[in-house]
Amino acid sequence: MRLWLSLSQPAARSLRRGRCFAPLLLLVSCGGAAQSAGGARAPASPNAHGAALGSSPAQPGTAPGQTPGSPTNAPLLPRLPELVLDPKQPLRPLPELKVENIGLHVGGGPNDAETKAPFQRAVAERFPAFLDCYRKNDDPAKGGRFGVDLHIARAGGHPRLEQPRTAMHGPEFRACVSAAFESVEFDKPKRGPTTISYALLFTLVDPP
Numbered sequence: 001m002r003l004w005l006s007l008s009q010p011a012a013r014s015l016r017r018g019r020c021f022a023p024l025l026l027l028v029s030c031g032g033a034a035q036s037a038g039g040a041r042a043p044a045s046p047n048a049h050g051a052a053l054g055s056s057p058a059q060p061g062t063a064p065g066q067t068p069g070s071p072t073n074a075p076l077l078p079r080l081p082e083l084v085l086d087p088k089q090p091l092r093p094l095p096e097l098k099v100e101n102i103g104l105h106v107g108g109g110p111n112d113a114e115t116k117a118p119f120q121r122a123v124a125e126r127f128p129a130f131l132d133c134y135r136k137n138d139d140p141a142k143g144g145r146f147g148v149d150l151h152i153a154r155a156g157g158h159p160r161l162e163q164p165r166t167a168m169h170g171p172e173f174r175a176c177v178s179a180a181f182e183s184v185e186f187d188k189p190k191r192g193p194t195t196i197s198y199a200l201l202f203t204l205v206d207p208p
Contacts, residue, residue, distance in 0.1 A: 095204040099130045103147070103199035108191065118187050119196055126180045133176035134202055138169040146177050147199040156188040162195075168202070 101123065104116050134140065146166040150159035161182050166174065177200075 095206050097131060097134060097143075098203045098205060099127050099134075100201050100203070101198065102145070102201040103197070105197040107195040107197070115190075119198070122184050122186045123181075123198060126184055129180040129183070130177060130200060130202075133173055133180060136170055136173040136176055137202075138173065141204065142168075143202040143204050144168040145199055145201050146174075147197065148178070148181050149195055149197050150181060150184070151195045152186045152189055152193065154189070154193050156186045158182055159184060159186060 101120060104120060105111060106115055106119070109115075130146075137144075144167055146164070146168060148164045149162040151162060152159050159182065161178055164174065164178050166177075168174070181198075
């Protein structure tokens, strides 16, 4: 926009002579400043206004510096596996495991109930250990028998294990049952050193 100034002839002559016309310069300066303040706009600073660079305003609920739809830093929990039970298949309780003595022979006799009773009571104290050994059986669904010969010294105490025999599988199971037999504490035999043949039966019983 051009600004036309109408000067009188004396003023024009003064300007041509290099004289300073202070009121006129002040008027022109003030007019130019007013035009710059009222009409012209300062360019927007890209650092002060993000909208000037084409960025969209932040939406409500969005953290500063986070764009809508960007993933958060919240940890994700793993999905648990789904368990599906067939209602047509009723749950069956586990069978009961029993262990009992099915054979005892006292070497050299007699083999009456009174003579056998001290040996039976001593071995029966290890029944919990025999049941615990059964978990190491390679085929726990069948049960089975386990027989041994036990040599008891004159003073009694722990026996010497001889000739273990069983059709049940699992080296750890056999070693566990043998160790349980060797841990039995026998009373002093009435007839001196005695060897007995003893047999256990493991049975699985279904609940009624």
